[in-house]
Amino acid sequence: MKLNTLKPAEGSTHHSKRIGRGPGSGHGGTSTRGSKGAKSRSGYARKIGFEGGQMPLQRLVPKFGFKNINHVEYKAINLDIIQTVAEKGNLDKVTVADLRASGFVSSKQLVKILGNGKLDRKVDVEAHAFSKSAATAIEALGGTTIKL
Numbered sequence: 001m002k003l004n005t006l007k008p009a010e011g012s013t014h015h016s017k018r019i020g021r022g023p024g025s026g027h028g029g030t031s032t033r034g035s036k037g038a039k040s041r042s043g044y045a046r047k048i049g050f051e052g053g054q055m056p057l058q059r060l061v062p063k064f065g066f067k068n069i070n071h072v073e074y075k076a077i078n079l080d081i082i083q084t085v086a087e088k089g090n091l092d093k094v095t096v097a098d099l100r101a102s103g104f105v106s107s108k109q110l111v112k113i114l115g116n117g118k119l120d121r122k123v124d125v126e127a128h129a130f131s132k133s134a135a136t137a138i139e140a141l142g143g144t145t146i147k148l
Contacts, residue, residue, distance in 0.1 A: 019031050073110065074110045074111065074128065074129055075106075075110065075111050076112055077105070078114050078116040079114070079116060079118065079119045081104055081117070082094050082125060083121070083123075085098055085099060085102050085104070089102075093126065094125050094126065095126040096126060096127060111127040112129040112130065113125055113130045114134055115131050115133025115137055119141060123138065123141070123143045125138055125143060125144075125146065126146040127145075127146075129147070
């Protein structure tokens with residue numbers, strides 16, 4: 001074994017070309033970085049949204065309005081839909097799972113029952129929220145409203 005025959009172990013090196021190791025490497029001078037400017041310096045990291053010094057779009061476009069981070073989005077279901085689901089499945093209790101199975105609500109949506117439409121049978125309704133008119137219409141027929 002001689003020093004001129006030593007080689008690194010198989011798979012231990014990943015780069016065939018060594019950048020920034022002087023003129024003998026074939027990448028001398030600027031080391032493939034071009035000349036001058038921020039990109040040629042060590043430690044350069046492009047900021048997100050940087051547009052070469054031009055005013056970035058996120059600062060150029062005006063901001064307006066207000067987005068409430070505590071806002072809860074409900075899927076509105078009217079009493080006539082409750083009526084059709086109850087009739088279709090011959091149900092005494094309509095749950096969110098029944099509404100999902102019938103295709104009115106997707107899996108992650110919260111449900112709010114609204115008072116539009118007519119209800120003509122006693123039904124126990126299970127949902128995340130109820131309007132006052134829906135609650136009174138359901139309870140007027142002897143049904144119950146169950147908040148989840």
